[in-house]
Structures are given as structure tokens and as C-alpha cells.
Amino acid sequence: MNKLRKDFLWGGATAANQFEGAYNIDGKGLTINDVELGASHGQTRQILDPIINSKYYPSHEAVDFYHHYKEDIKLMAEMGFKSFRMSISWARIFPNGDDAIPNEAGLEFYDKVFDELRKYKIEPVVTLHHFELPLNLVKKYGAWRSRKLVDLAVRYAKLVMNRYKNKVKYWMTFNEINSLFISDQPWHMAGIIYKKGENKADTMLQAAHHQLLASALTVIEGKKINPNFKIGCMLLYPCTYAATCRPEDQICARNKLLSTYYFGDVQVRGRYTNTCTSYINQIQGTFKTEPGDDAILAAGVVDFIGFSYYFSAIEGIEKIDQAEGNLSTGGRNPYLKLTDWGWQTDPIGLRNSLNALYDRYQKPLFIVENGLGAKDKINSDGTINDDYRISYLRDHIKAMIDAVDIDNVDLIGYETWGPIDLISAGTGEMRKRYGFIYVDRNDNGQGSFKRIPKASFYWYKQVIASNGNRL
Ligand code: BG6
Numbered sequence: 001m002n003k004l005r006k007d008f009l010w011g012g013a014t015a016a017n018q019f020e021g022a023y024n025i026d027g028k029g030l031t032i033n034d035v036e037l038g039a040s041h042g043q044t045r046q047i048l049d050p051i052i053n054s055k056y057y058p059s060h061e062a063v064d065f066y067h068h069y070k071e072d073i074k075l076m077a078e079m080g081f082k083s084f085r086m087s088i089s090w091a092r093i094f095p096n097g098d099d100a101i102p103n104e105a106g107l108e109f110y111d112k113v114f115d116e117l118r119k120y121k122i123e124p125v126v127t128l129h130h131f132e133l134p135l136n137l138v139k140k141y142g143a144w145r146s147r148k149l150v151d152l153a154v155r156y157a158k159l160v161m162n163r164y165k166n167k168v169k170y171w172m173t174f175n176e177i178n179s180l181f182i183s184d185q186p187w188h189m190a191g192i193i194y195k196k197g198e199n200k201a202d203t204m205l206q207a208a209h210h211q212l213l214a215s216a217l218t219v220i221e222g223k224k225i226n227p228n229f230k231i232g233c234m235l236l237y238p239c240t241y242a243a244t245c246r247p248e249d250q251i252c253a254r255n256k257l258l259s260t261y262y263f264g265d266v267q268v269r270g271r272y273t274n275t276c277t278s279y280i281n282q283i284q285g286t287f288k289t290e291p292g293d294d295a296i297l298a299a300g301v302v303d304f305i306g307f308s309y310y311f312s313a314i315e316g317i318e319k320i321d322q323a324e325g326n327l328s329t330g331g332r333n334p335y336l337k338l339t340d341w342g343w344q345t346d347p348i349g350l351r352n353s354l355n356a357l358y359d360r361y362q363k364p365l366f367i368v369e370n371g372l373g374a375k376d377k378i379n380s381d382g383t384i385n386d387d388y389r390i391s392y393l394r395d396h397i398k399a400m401i402d403a404v405d406i407d408n409v410d411l412i413g414y415e416t417w418g419p420i421d422l423i424s425a426g427t428g429e430m431r432k433r434y435g436f437i438y439v440d441r442n443d444n445g446q447g448s449f450k451r452i453p454k455a456s457f458y459w460y461k462q463v464i465a466s467n468g469n470r471l
Contacts, residue, residue, distance in 0.1 A: 002401045009413025010464040013085035015130035017059045018422045022066035026105035029095025030135040033059040038428030056445040058428035063439045064449050077120035080464035084122050085415050087130035097134030114167035124168045130175040131188035143191025144207035153214040158221050165226045172306050173215035176236035179327045181259035201285025209287050212266050216300025232304040233267040238328040239349040243316025252315040268361045270298040308369030312349035347395035354403035364410045371417040373432040384454040394471045
């Protein structure tokens, strides 16, 4: 018997813009995602605004959870899900982000989803900002460059936290908040495409400060609404090893983590630490603060640390071949295999990540994304044998259990990314599938949206039923 909690939150995770579709239904406004075209492996997604009707924009219909939520939640319940991570689309609630009155139809949609989840005793875990922003806020204010976004984001957070205070207990503020520092063009993270001549370091730090303030204020306000709320941060954890035992390589590996701990430190410790100032010095940037900001950051610390883990990388002072990744990339490790999308598979890296985060912060951890993006094939009898996915997940879950059993890490739950196939954030592709449930939809936006359980569906069901004892 492993030592996982009895109430361990097994489940899966999604994001509104990759999953819901219905981009202009029931009063929803346009988001930054709705003007993005699909791409394929190795290409960057193009922003095409205004929308051209003859083009395929993956978020517009995504996999249509909006109209399939009952069927989808039933399937999750059949697998025995204890939790389901999803995001609220800000533009469903405030179509322009700064409207005087919220959109009741949008609020009702999430009421129905949470009620359906509750019906099956599935705990919703809600991300307030998952790589999404009402497009109007980009045009009107310059997105997260502007401090105005702090007030607007907190207003949105207060509204939904009030509305769902008896339906949702677990909240997360910003998805992979540290990816703002990792991405060259943080469109998904902050609605920002750097302008020619713009001081990138300053903009990045300023936008980060605004998001960190919004996150802290959300925690403060959330606790007033319901003191039992559990509110977490969400980090992309770029597990990094020194390329060799050369001491300089160890420094390189440490430096790689600075931009992640920058956010973790502020959200967990409530202040800009020496790690943050080293990073600021490294990138030679500055940002503005206002009196009272320090007190807000100190008061708005999170209850738990949610994080995503997909792969690891290496760093060193000599030139190293590069592997691929979603946002974070890094050096190629000869000991590890690559997925079809060039990501390095490293289950033990998950254990290492859990240890690194727990050793540093001593706060409960929650794995809110992990999984394998792969192409699936439907057999002539209609079945899908995704053994490769089972094998990836099994190895990662084993390593996770070692972190709990042997290393005594405090872990709340484990959620795989995209339990039902959804569109890729990086490329907008459908063919890159993470799910236990196949969705009939292709990269050109064709398909019936039919849901088909894969072999992994039955495997994960048994994992959950045995609380991770039968892998
Ligand atoms: C994470 C994001 O970075 O990785 C998800 O939080 C994303 O939104 C996931 O989908 C996997 O990346 P991709 O590019 O394969 O969809």
C-alpha cells in the first residue's frame, strides 16, 4: 500500500480556450486565443485579427465542451475522477474584460458545469487565468503592461468567487505564471507581443508585478469571501540538471530555475527574495511599484503550489544540443528518450521536481498537469490502444508515489493534462492528443466531436480505484 492520502485528488486538467469552443455563443467576447490560427510541430501560431471566416481558428470550436459538458463529465465520473481542473473564460463573464455588468449567460454556463461535477462528487479546481484574456484589454490598455488590469482581474475574480463560493473550493490564479519570463512573445501569458524598440526586460518585469499583485489580491479577497477556499499558484516546473559535474554547470542549472522561483518566492513567501533580485540583475530590467504593494504581496500568499511537469532538460557552459518543449526548452540529455514532439521523457524528473519544490517551500503540492502528447490511431474495430500513454503515465505516477512514500512530500493530487483530447496550446493541433478519451476532430476543424474511450481510459480507472496501488 502506498502512502497517498485517502482523499487524493486524482483527475485531469483542461483550459477553456483549448476545450470549450462556443467562442461567440451566449454573449462571450473575443479572447486573445480567438484570433490565433493553428500551426504544426515546429511552427509558431499566427495572430490574424480581425477574424477571416475562411480560416480555421482552433479555439472557435475546440472540442466543444460547451455543448458536451454533460457527456464529458459523465465519462470522467466513469473513470472515477475525484477532481477536474478547468479554467473560467474571463470573456464569458465580462465580454470586454471591463464591462459594467457581467454576462449572466456565461455565469450560468459555469453554474451548470459545477453542478454537474458536484453531482458526481468531482471536485472542481478552477484556474482564473489560463493563457487567456479578453482581446479588448489588449487593444484598450496594452494588456498586462497596464496596472489597470490588476483592478479588472480582481473584479472578475471577486465576482466568480462570490458566485461559486459554495461550489468551488480549489482555485488557482495564473496558469504557469513563470512562463511569462520563458516565452519570447508572451501572448498567451500576458497578451503581449513586444513592440519594436520596447525594453523587453522592463515590460516583462512590470507585467509580472501586475500579475503577482492581481494574484495576491485575489487570495486576499477570496479568503474574505470564503475562508475555506484553497487558493494556489501554478508554475511550469522546468526540471533542470547540470550537464556535467563541472561546478560551473551547476551554476547554469541554478540560473535556469531563477525565473521560476522568482514567481514561486513571491507567491509563497510573499516578497521579492534574493533569487528575484539576482534575476532582475541578470536581465538588467526595472519596474515600477506603488506604496502598499509590499503589504499586498505579503498578505496574499498561496495555500498550495500547483505545477505542471512534462519533461526535464540539462544546462551547462559548453554548447549543448537542444531538445524541444512547450515553452521551456533546454539541453538534450543522452539518457532520455524523446516524444514525437521532441520532449524528453523523464519520470524520475517528476520526483526530483516534487522534492525541489517541497524542500524549498514546505507547502502542499498539487501536480495539475502531466502527460504525453501523441498521435493516436483508431483500429478497424474502433478501439484505440494507447499503450505508449499508459507507459508514460505509469512511470510518472510511480515516481510521484516514491516522492510521497520515500521522500515524504505533501501532495494533494495528480491531474493529467487533457483527459479528453483538446487542442494544443503550442500549435493548435488536434493530432497531438493527451486524452484517455479520443475526440473525432482533425487539424482542419473537421470531425463529429464523437468521444471514444481509449485503452488508457480503463487503465486510469483502475489506478484511481486502487488509489495508485494498481498501476
Ligand atoms: C502547458 C499549458 O504549458 O502545456 C497547457 O498549461 C498546454 O495549456 C500544455 O496545453 C501542453 O502543451 P501543448 O503545446 O502540447 O498543448
